[in-house]
Amino acid sequence: xxxxxxxxxxxxxxxxxxxxxxxxxxxxxxxxxxxxxxxxxxxxxxxxxxxxxxxxxxxxxxxxxxxxxxxxxxxxxxxxxxxxxxxxxxxxxxxxxxxxxxxxxxxxxxxxxxxxxxxxxxxxxxxxxxxxxxxxxxxxxxxxxxxxxxxxxxxxxxxxxxxxxxxxxxxxxxxxxxxxxxxxxxxxxxxxxxxxxxxxxxxxxxxxxxxxxxxxxxxxxxxxxxxxxxxxxxxxxxxxxxxxxxxxxxxxxxxxxxxxxxxxxxxxxxxxxxxxxxxxxxxxxxxxxxxxxxxxxxxxxxxxxxxxxxxxxxxxxxxxxxxxxxxxxxxxxxxxxxxxxxxxxxxxxxxxxxxxxxxxxxxxxxxxxxxxxxxxxxxxxxxxxxxxxxxxxxxxxxxxxxxxxxxxxxxxxxxxxxxxxxxxxxxxxxxxxxxxxxxxxxxxxxxxxxxxxxxxxxxxxxxxxxxxxxxxxxxxxxxxxxxxxxxxxxxxxxxxxxxxxxxxxxxxxxxxxxxxxxxxxxxxxxxxxxxxxxxxxxxxxxxxxxxxxxxxxxxxxxxxxxxxxxxxxxxxxxxxxxxxxxxxxxxxxxxxxxxxxxxxxxxxxxxxxxxx
Amino acid sequence: xxxxxxxxxxxxxxxxxxxxxxxxxxxxxxxxxxxxxxxxxxxxxxxxxxxxxxxxxxxxxxxxxxxxxxxxxxxxxxxxxxxxxxxxxxxxxxxxxxxxxxxxxxxxxxxxxxxxxxxxxxxxxxxxxxxxxxxxxxxxxxxxxxxxxxxxxxxxxxxxxxxxxxxxxxxxxxxxxxxxxxxxxxxxxxxxxxxxxxxxxxxxxxxxxxxxxxxxxxxxxxxxxxxxxxxxxxxxxxxxxxxxxxxxxxxxxxxxxxxxxxxxxxxxxxxxxxxxxxxxxxxxxxxxx
Numbered sequence: 001x002x003x004x005x006x007x008x009x010x011x012x013x014x015x016x017x018x019x020x021x022x023x024x025x026x027x028x029x030x031x032x033x034x035x036x037x038x039x040x041x042x043x044x045x046x047x048x049x050x051x052x053x054x055x056x057x058x059x060x061x062x063x064x065x066x067x068x069x070x071x072x073x074x075x076x077x078x079x080x081x082x083x084x085x086x087x088x089x090x091x092x093x094x095x096x097x098x099x100x101x102x103x104x105x106x107x108x109x110x111x112x113x114x115x116x117x118x119x120x121x122x123x124x125x126x127x128x129x130x131x132x133x134x135x136x137x138x139x140x141x142x143x144x145x146x147x148x149x150x151x152x153x154x155x156x157x158x159x160x161x162x163x164x165x166x167x168x169x170x171x172x173x174x175x176x177x178x179x180x181x182x183x184x185x186x187x188x189x190x191x192x193x194x195x196x197x198x199x200x201x202x203x204x205x206x207x208x209x210x211x212x213x214x215x216x217x218x219x220x221x222x223x224x225x226x227x228x229x230x231x232x233x234x235x236x237x238x239x240x241x242x243x244x245x246x247x248x249x250x251x252x253x254x255x256x257x258x259x260x261x262x263x264x265x266x267x268x269x270x271x272x273x274x275x276x277x278x279x280x281x282x283x284x285x286x287x288x289x290x291x292x293x294x295x296x297x298x299x300x301x302x303x304x305x306x307x308x309x310x311x312x313x314x315x316x317x318x319x320x321x322x323x324x325x326x327x328x329x330x331x332x333x334x335x336x337x338x339x340x341x342x343x344x345x346x347x348x349x350x351x352x353x354x355x356x357x358x359x360x361x362x363x364x365x366x367x368x369x370x371x372x373x374x375x376x377x378x379x380x381x382x383x384x385x386x387x388x389x390x391x392x393x394x395x396x397x398x399x400x401x402x403x404x405x406x407x408x409x410x411x412x413x414x415x416x417x418x419x420x421x422x423x424x425x426x427x428x429x430x431x432x433x434x435x436x437x438x439x440x441x442x443x444x445x446x447x448x449x450x451x452x453x454x455x456x457x458x459x460x461x462x463x464x465x466x467x468x469x470x471x472x473x474x475x476x477x478x479x480x481x482x483x484x485x486x487x488x489x490x491x492x493x494x495x496x497x498x499x500x501x502x503x504x505x506x507x508x509x510x511x512x513x514x515x516x517x518x519x520x521x522x523x524x525x526x527x528x529x530x531x532x533x534x535x536x537x538x539x540x541x542x543x544x545x546x547x548x549x550x551x552x553x554x555x556x557x558x559x560x561x562x563x564x565x566x567x568x569x570x571x572x573x574x575x576x577x578x579x580x581x582x583x584x585x586x587x588x589x590x591x592x593x594x595x596x597x598x599x600x601x602x603x604x605x606x607x608x609x610x611x612x
Numbered sequence: 613x614x615x616x617x618x619x620x621x622x623x624x625x626x627x628x629x630x631x632x633x634x635x636x637x638x639x640x641x642x643x644x645x646x647x648x649x650x651x652x653x654x655x656x657x658x659x660x661x662x663x664x665x666x667x668x669x670x671x672x673x674x675x676x677x678x679x680x681x682x683x684x685x686x687x688x689x690x691x692x693x694x695x696x697x698x699x700x701x702x703x704x705x706x707x708x709x710x711x712x713x714x715x716x717x718x719x720x721x722x723x724x725x726x727x728x729x730x731x732x733x734x735x736x737x738x739x740x741x742x743x744x745x746x747x748x749x750x751x752x753x754x755x756x757x758x759x760x761x762x763x764x765x766x767x768x769x770x771x772x773x774x775x776x777x778x779x780x781x782x783x784x785x786x787x788x789x790x791x792x793x794x795x796x797x798x799x800x801x802x803x804x805x806x807x808x809x810x811x812x813x814x815x816x817x818x819x820x821x822x823x824x825x826x827x828x829x830x831x832x833x834x835x836x837x838x839x840x841x842x843x844x845x846x847x848x849x850x851x852x853x854x855x856x857x858x859x860x861x862x863x864x865x866x867x868x869x870x871x872x873x874x875x876x877x878x879x880x881x882x883x884x885x886x887x888x889x890x891x892x893x894x895x896x897x898x899x900x901x
């Protein structure tokens with residue numbers, strides 16, 4: 001463990017020392033940049049002195065500046081960038097200056113001393129103008145604020161050679177820009193591959209620090225001649241703050257304050273800007289005929305090849321997969337498979353290769369890997385190796401063709417076994433062979449002839465509608481038994497519900513008894529029975545005692561149960577009529593008694609409908 | 613109300629009868645006659661083969677195959693018929709058709725070892741070697757019901773469990789025995805397993821189109837047409853999975869096994885690697901199981 005820690009520390013020290021050495025090895029320079037080179041006397045100027053290549057120096061000397069007063073500074077910033085394993089470091093010193101006179105001024109060179117050497121920055125010229133009034137047009141110099149560039153990494157290229165196209169959008173620092181719309185150049189006659197994400201960095205141009213947005217793509221010319229890359233366009237909105245002339249406005253106006261200007265976006269002006277680059281003409285040379293290899297299939301770039309097999313032992317006629325991996329820089333997607341050089345065409349049976357392409361790097365240039373899996377079948381047991389594999393390409397950097405040859409891979413080929421099909425219907429010649437006699441012992445088992453199990457095994461169970469219908473019966477039975485049980489339980493536990501449910505049945509029985517009394521010619525008993533039947537029925541329905549089911553109280557209870565007023569009136573009248581008949585001497589005729597019975601039945605039926 | 617019930621019952625019986633009418637499967641007696649005749653033809657052919665009378669044997673085998681096929685096309689499906697038909701095709705030298713019919717017989721008679729033995733023998737005779745795609749023995753033991761029962765048998769098991777479960781539920785509701793709860797849970801689990809098994813079985817047999825090459829050899833091409841280059845060649849008896857179809861072509865994938873003998877003098881060691889290849893082949897070359 002201790003040893004491991006020691007080794008780790010050693011490796012870290014080596015890395016750190018190596019890193020520092022690399023830093024020191026970088027070129028040292030000092031640059032001076034301002035945020036703008038034309039300003040009014042009311043503006044402030046930002047001057048940045050940047051030491052590139054090291055962060056281990058004293059601050060650079062403050063330059064000689066006429067016409068400006070130092071407001072504050074320096075604000076120190078350090079930056080370390082690692083791009084593709086290249087480390088770059090810088091340290092910036094930013095000063096804010098206030099002009100106190102109009103005119104053109106030169107910010108003198110600043111110097112810094114590092115390891116006995118003195119480095120100095122370039123001088124920067126700045127113009128200070130009068131403060132503009134509101135009446136003066138405040139059209140900014142857009143060309144200095146924003147500009148675009150389109151460029152290629154080379155002016156001449158070979159056919160299919162990789163050319164890097166770069167579009168750069170420069171805009172001054174702290175410039176608010178919105179709604180950027182990029183129209184890329186037309187690249188007819190090229191195959192185009194986007195390179196990485198957009199890059200964003202800072203760059204000093206004519207002493208002014210710009211933010212740069214860079215979009216890059218790789219172009220592969222597919223025809224020779226002078227090929228044009230049309231201009232690229234960018235559209236955006238530039239938002240500038242219009243400065244108010246305080247002298248001409250009421251200083252007491254509270255709402256003229258800049259705070260409110262910012263808050264309500266007052267004083268801001270949007271300038272729609274459209275910038276177009278120049279078009280580019282690229283001279284594309286055809287590939288030279290001289291020295292073109294026999295197996296050249298149009299690949300241009302710098303490539304390498306690896307070859308392997310899954311196995312080195314194979315039987316004749318069995319497949320053997322050759323894996324040929326091509327990797328390098330160039331349009332990897334369009335390269336053709338390497339060529340297998342066969343000594344004899346009948347040695348191997350070849351199948352078309354299956355290719356898988358992978359772009360491994362698209363940051364700086366297009367780099368990738370294409371793997372061809374090719375199946376070959378050795379046809380002879382005498383073969384000792386796979387065919388040689390050849391891949392030719394044109395290297396545009398060196399301007400010459402190159403050929404990679406991979407030597408044959410040794411393999412062991414054995415004779416494949418002759419599969420003898422077991423057929424008793426073979427020709428007599430074959431039947432006589434010794435091998436055939438051996439195979440007969442492996443004959444198939446005899447046929448089946450069990451008639452008892454010979455029944456139709458078609459999938460009829462699924463299709464039988466009777467069965468499907470019958471399947472619902474058990475479920476319905478379960479549901480029915482559930483509801484019946486629940487009902488029974490409720491009838492046992494809920495007295496009110498039980499009385500209501502049973503009221504009609506009980507009333508029917510009682511009315512049947514009343515009907516039998518009707519034939520007995522005993523009006524008093526008839527009316528008593530009928531009255532009791534009605535009272536019991538109503539008491540059950542309203543869940544009260546039979547004694548409470550009298551005229552007024554029953555009408556109140558029925559009204560509470562939202563029974564129709566007409567029915568309530570009829571019932572009240574009927575009960576009163578029954579009471580009258582019971583306690584008076586007017587017993588009524590047999591016809592009247594039958595009418596009363598019918599009326600009772602009708603009223604019960606009506607109430608059942610209402611209360612159900 | 614009574615009329616409605618009668619009408620409902622009448623409809624169900626009509627549907628049931630119409631289903632049977634469409635299928636018009638031959639009667640059992642007819643089938644037994646055809647089956648015994650075909651078996652007799654086959655046995656005579658076997659004797660003729662033994663007597664080296666291949667021509668007459670071939671004729672007998674053709675007649676036997678025709679009779680087995682007649683039963684099947686008339687809608688009478690039975691594992692024995694498929695098995696005997698496969699044997700007949702094998703005797704005729706049609707390995708592909710033999711494999712198809714053994715596979716069909718396996719589906720109907722999953723517990724029959726004779727089918728497995730014959731299929732293994734036929735597969736060994738085919739030109740293309742395949743890696744065994746069989747389920748491991750341990751899995752077969754654990755899920756024994758799935759591997760021992762065919763689809764109809766699984767359906768009967770599921771229905772039986774369902775009916776018992778419903779009866780138990782009724783008893784539970786009416787009698788309210790608390791100990792019934794545990795039995796109910798057990799039967800519910802059993803029913804769930806049976807339904808899932810049945811679903812998987814149904815998917816295996818009807819959802820996945822497994823095919824067998826029935827022509828002597830068949831070129832698998834890059835696309836659905838003669839204009840596409842051949843990719844590889846497979847032979848009678850090789851099995852494939854049909855993924856799609858276009859016009860007269862199936863899109864299939866095949867498990868190809870590359871076997872290499874690393875033969876040392878002491879003995880032959882075999883190295884096996886599996887490779888899946890896709891391609892298109894003509895419908896006439898394949899018979900779906």
